Amino acid sequence: MNNRPNLSEVEYLNWREVVHDRCGIYFTPSRRHFLESRLWERLQHRKLKSYTEYYHFVLYNSDGDHEWGQLLDLLLNNESSFFRHTPSFTALTEHVLPDLMQKKRLLGINTFSIWSAGCANGQEAYSLAIAFLETAVSRQYQLTVWGTDISQRSLQTAKKGIYKPYDIRNMPPPYLQKYMCSTKAANGRRMVYQLNDTIQKLTQFSALNLTAPERYSLPQQDVIFCQNVLIYFQPADRKTIVERLCDHLAPNGYLFLAPAEMIRLKIPDIRQVKLEETLIYQRERR
Amino acid sequence: MDEKTGLGKLLAPIEWLRSHIAAKLIFFGILMAIIPLSIIGSFVFINLTNRFEANAISSGFDSASADGEAINGYLENLQSSIAYLGKSAPMQGMVAAKNNGDEEIYALRREKLAQEFIAFSQENPFFTQLRYLDETGQEIVRVDIKLVGEEPIIVPQEQLQNKAGRYYFDDTMKLNRGEMLISPIDLNREGGEVEILPDGSYRPVIRYAVPIIDKNGKRHGIVLGNAFVSTFLDPLAETERATDGLNKTFVINNDGFYLKNSAEPEKEWGGSSDLDTGATFFTDYPQYANAASGGQLLAVSENIDDIVIIVPLQAGREEEPFGAFITIESKDTALATVRAAQKVFLAVLAATVLLSIAIAIAISRPLTNQINKIMEMFSMVGIGDFDARAEVVSQDELGDMALSLNAMLDNTLSLIQSSEEREQMQDSIMKLLEEIGGVADRDLTVEAEVTADMTGAIADSFNIMIEQLREIITDVQDTTLQVSASANEVQATTEHLAIGSEEQADQIVDTSAAIDEMAVSIQQVSENAALSATVGEQAIDNARQGTKAVAATVDSMDRIRVHVQETAKRIKRLGESSQEIGEIVKLISDIADRTSILALNASIQAAMAGDAGRGFAVVAEEVERLAERSTGATNQIDTLIRAIQNETYEAVSAMESMTDEVVAGSELAENAGIALQEIETVSSRLGELIQSISLAANQQARGSETVARSMNEIAEVTQQTAAGTKQAAVSINNLSMLADDLRNSVSTFKLPDHE
Ligand SMILES: C[S@@+](CC[C@H](N)C(=O)[O-])C[C@H]1O[C@@H](n2cnc3c(N)ncnc32)[C@H](O)[C@@H]1O
Secondary structure, three states: OOOOOOOOHHHHHHHHHHHHHHHOOOOOHHHHHHHHHHHHHHHHHOOOOOHHHHHHHHHHOOOHHHHHHHHHHHHOOOOOOOOOOHHHHHHHHHHHHHHHHHHHHHHOOOEEEEEEEOOOOOHHHHHHHHHHHHHOOOOOOEEEEEEEEOOHHHHHHHHHOEEOOHHHOOOOHHHHHHHEEEEEOOOOOOEEEEEOHHHHHHEEEEEOOOOOOOOOOOOOEEEEEOOOOHHHOOHHHHHHHHHHHHHOEEEEEEEEEOOOOOOOOOOOOEEEEOOOOOEEEEEOOO | OOOOOHHHHHHHHHHHHHHOHHHHHHHHHHHHHHHHHHHHHHHHHHHHHHHHHHHHHHHHHHHHHHHHHHHHHHHHHHHHHHHHHHHOHHHHHHHHHHHHOOHHHHHHHHHHHHHHHHHHHHHOOOEEEEEEEOOOOEEEEEEEOOOOOOOOEEOOHHHOOEOOOOHHHHHHHOOOOOOOEEOOOEEOEEOOEEOEOOOOOEOEEEEEEEEEEOOOOOEEEEEEEEEEOHHHHHHHHOOHHHHOOOEEEEEEEOOOEEEEEOOOHHHEOOOOOOOOOOOEHHHHOHHHHHHHOOOOOEEEOOOOOEEEEEEEEEOOOOOOEEEEEEEEEEHHHHHHHHHHHHHHHHHHHHHHHHHHHHHHHHHHHHHHHHHHHHHHHHHHHHOOOOOOOOOOOOOOHHHHHHHHHHHHHHHHHHOOOOHHHHHHHHHHHHHHHHHHHHHHOOEOOOOOOOOOOHHHHHHHHHHHHHHHHHHHHHHHHHHHHHHHHHHHHHHHHHHHHHHHHHHHHHHHHHHHHHHHHHHHHHHHHHHHHHHHHHHHHHHHHHHHHHHHHHHHHHHHHHHHHHHHHHHHHHHHHHHHHHHHHHHHHHHHHHHHHHHHHHHHHHHHHHHHOHHHHHHHHHHHHHHHHHHHHHHHHHHHHHHHHHHHHHHHHHHHHHHHHHHHHHHHHHHHHHHHHHHHHHHHHHHHHHHHHHHHHHHHHHHHHHHHHHHHHHHHHHHHHHHHHHHHHHHHHHHHHHHHHHHHHHHHHHHOOEOOOOO
């Protein structure tokens, strides 16, 4: 692995552009090494000689699109965990959900729609479902949690709902008992944890590229979580995506970003909700 | 055979043949050589010629069609290159950027397109020029390759020309999307004249061009490639077939004009648009004209003296043929090798016959010799001489036979004396064999009895051998036991290790993902901090300006206060002087009062004085009137002064209160100034703080970047280690299996109990 040749400047720029055009991820010079190591892995797998040869393969070969999918799965960072950003979840259960539930009760609405945009292996989507169930104790709602991601590999994992011990490190033990059961892995060596049917039935996973130009094919949302996704994009792209996400907020709907992901956002009808250590926007009722 | 008659002479060899083995052998030898040789020979003679001709045609056909296909391949490659470049990402990007009016991206893509052109011209060395012309015919990107193998050059903007009106531009602009213009191959013209290169050769070119049409059907010009055709035509004339003079190679177009003529190069390019010599293949070789214009891959050889191979040429995939590649080879030269081979074959045949005669003679001589000796010996024994022995003169079986015959005679003689001894020997051998028979069944416990006779020695050495074998087998069994035990142990540990390192690898991959993400988000924070720092700086600037403004306000208020105080003083002084005036006025009015009394007295005196005082009385009256008037005036002045004094008093008090206000105002402004200054210091400190955060975050980002990087590497290594350990587990497993096998195979040996 140490005989890996360096990515030349031209190759780096070409690859950076292609990756950015296709999925929005922008490989800053500090992540050039990351890019290089993933490219090398794939091109060796394809038995090709150079990054340029591989570039032409991905762009022009009839098998290039399939290969791009494989490469993309390597380039994406699908780091995640259950209840990852505690202040956001606290704000959700203590402020946002009670507020929305009260308003819905007045209007006599029974449905709830929550979206985890960039859901990685699904932990965020499942956490949202659990948080909702834990809050909505007094009344029955019809909840759908949408999990979308660009990575097919991640979506597959998410749909299975099976996790390694490392993946559930943040899961509060009571929830673990209540919503998950442990089994032996398929290869029979290790323990793995699987989500209950109750939770799995509330979730819907599908592929969605946040930077694709067409309109997101999802209904209006009461809550959108889009955390640790925008950091991989350039500021301009970040802004466009946040605007498009705000477009998908139902009246009174809330958008959760991770702190420090966006500064100075000016969209009509969108205001920032100031809650400890969070970055939350809300659509004001029109 | 002393008969010398004609018949006797004729029959002598037959007679000799009948009575001598040697003669028979020789005769057989010759027949054996000649019969197969002549059968094979005649077969070969008949077949070889046909086969060779067919071979010559098919190999000529193969190599000619390979050459023709090579040309087609080059041309197809050119076609697909241009088709690709017309659709390439930078080209599409340029069109998009143009449609969006985005000049910066347009320029960037143009740069990219030039790079793409360079890459293609390096990959496909036949291009001499690659260009992109916009819809007005203006060259936008142009890459030139002066000579094959030279570095491509991007032609600088100021040297680019407009090519509107050229047939290749106008014709291509009329094409639909997906269509391509392919020019005929002709000689390049510069300024209307056929271009002649420095070495006197011409520059034949072919052009490929595609229109660029966006998805709305708007045209954006053309992509055009010129290729230098000599590059692949010339080598054809220089192949072995073409240069040995036995073979002629041509490339012609559909009108029969030569693009290449290896026999008569001066006839090349005879077309009217080229050198216009009018020389064509069709007039030079009318007998092949029909075949050559057929447009099919063809070999012609029947009923004519030449082998003619025709390969149609296409300027690209699915294009009509534009001409053909033709080789003509005379049959005489093609079949020269066959004829030579025939001669060689005859010579070999003759040589073989001679050689077989010689060998037959050489073999038969010692053969008959030995037989003769045996015959002699038998005839001696026949007459009762048992001591007669055959002399051994040859090393072959006959010699052996003589030897055994001699030995047989010897044995037969001694047979009678030693039959008793032999029986004894047989017995002890049988016993020995019985004793050691167990070893064949892997029983190593056996031991042979060591007797005093001849077999005793054998038994002894046998026992020693068994002893050694026993030791070896025991060793092997011990060792394999040990090996398999330790292998099992190692296997267990490595398996454990493999599971461990697999888990570890997974964990490290997870961790390295986490660290990568941390690095990215720290980067994010540092960017934000940098942004805040600039905002902070702006705030400082604002505060600074504010402070300045406040200072200015304080200044001007100060000035106002001083002014007002000054004025108040003056007005006060005015009030004082008006008081003085009032005093004077009082004095005057006193004087006036006293004057009017005086005037009254005077008028009384004047009345008393009678007429004499009449004049004086008039004066006194006048004085009196004056005094009255001045009293009135002073009264008026007095009220005026009083009013002035009132007013000045009011003014002064108003001014006094105003100065108070000014003082208070300037105090306020001063306070504001101080506050602003504080803001300034606070926000500059804040700026520093933010800057240091940004610095720290930056540093952290860099740090975590290296951590992420080494984690990445560790992950790779661990993955490999995991794989390696697995591998090791497998091979150790194999080893232990091997040891088990070995143990099994030696465990079947039976060993004495105490071992
Ligand atoms: C680091 S994970 C964040 C997971 C989760 N939201 C959390 O905070 O734990 C980022 C995810 O964004 C996804 N992603 C990256 N680019 C995307 C795009 N253009 N469209 C949709 N998802 C994208 C990646 O596949 C990855 O799973």
